[in-house]
Amino acid sequence: MSETHSHAGPLSALRLQERLRDTRLFFGQALRTFHATGSILPSSGALAHEMAEHIRHRTDPDGALSILEAGAGTGAISRGIAAAMRPGDTLDLVEANPEFAAHVEELLSTDPDMSRIADSATVHACLVNDLGTDRTYDVIVSGLPFANFTADQVKDILDYYFTVLRPGGTLSFYGYLYTKGVKAVIAKREDYLRQARTSWVVQDWIDRYGIGSEKVFANVPPAWVHHLRKPGNDLRG
Template sequence: MDDWTTSHDRVLAQRNAGGWMFLLEATRDLRTTGAVAPSGRALARRLTDPLHGHGPRPLDVLEAGAGTGSVTRTLVSRLSPGSNLDIVEANPRFAARLRSLVGARPHPDDGTVRVSVHHALVEQFDTDRRYDAIVSGLPFANFTPGQVETIMERYLQLLRPGGTLTYFAYRGTRLARTLTAGRSDTHRHREVEETLAGYQRRYATGCWTVWRNLPPAKVWQLSRPAHCPARTPARPVTAGAPR
């Protein structure tokens, strides 16, 4: 029996289980999980909207930091038969849950979306494939500027020319850190935002706020232009923290 099911009761059961698992992982380590609840459906739809711009052809798609699969479900439902979806998840318990979901056949009558789960840090993910779209659920606000730069450069390396990258940041995080965190963490967060702003100035093609999410989130869409090689990060970096 498929885990990716259209049965209303089973979908609700899966989402409820995923929500409790996400909360448990946030309790273990909020810094690397990045939130206390999975992404909502409105946020998942906005993150995956760029898929429509590629037309009905099969696509190669990468999802990084998939968590319990709340965005993954929307991705699979929007991909054409014959598409490939690689999921990279650093949290071993999330990765195990995702593997239990990938036997689905969202298009049982006319083809299958091939889904593979990789337990790894995305900046260390070894593949020769290049992607039409990348959807990132990584909590950049919790990383160092060097980690963010390494991940963003890896994304650009993995994108085909004309490919799209979508990622999100929760609104109000700078104010929250200013009020609750120490000076060094506030400074780190500001530097992360400045690092991301540099990529937004060079590559952004859209930005939206999803108010119907807990908490509300800002979604950025970036596109790699043709003949635009990825840069080598200028600063020494360490491996990014798992989600």
């Protein structure tokens, strides 16, 4: 059996087949709903690994984490989260596209990387801020395509994340490299201005709460991962 290697370990033929199925579904949905999907391919293992940084390296090495993943898509980043989770951790997977949500639900019983966290994970087929504020998280991992949203939408989502994040908790999200330059050349003026306003909001949050940013070149397209921490001190980390 031929094997390729990923951050999660050897990629068996069965896993490769599953990733191809994910990619087909993702690409099909991207063609239908590019605005909400935001990309034509699922994230790479390298991007998933970086997005799970604060699940792997936790402030309290013995504490269990309550985790939210927003925009799970076909589960590319969920797999990185699953690989970093420890017994006692819990995960809410939120996905607005019902086809993706159903797919992720299925992965929890069929996919070898995801089924190990099936008892600790819940899939919610809704918009992330419709989850409500009667819950709190230690770690939020967001795959939402902020660059496609308006500045007000992004501000509402970031406000929501920081409402449900515990003091001292972390938010990780990514954005693609070079998209602003490409948009400056090909986008209509109003779309370019919309994206510029959105990126000011994102940059403002990074300036206020950022604790580190990493470039991930092994992704199509290459991405910046930004890690933010909510001020305050909570030992659960």
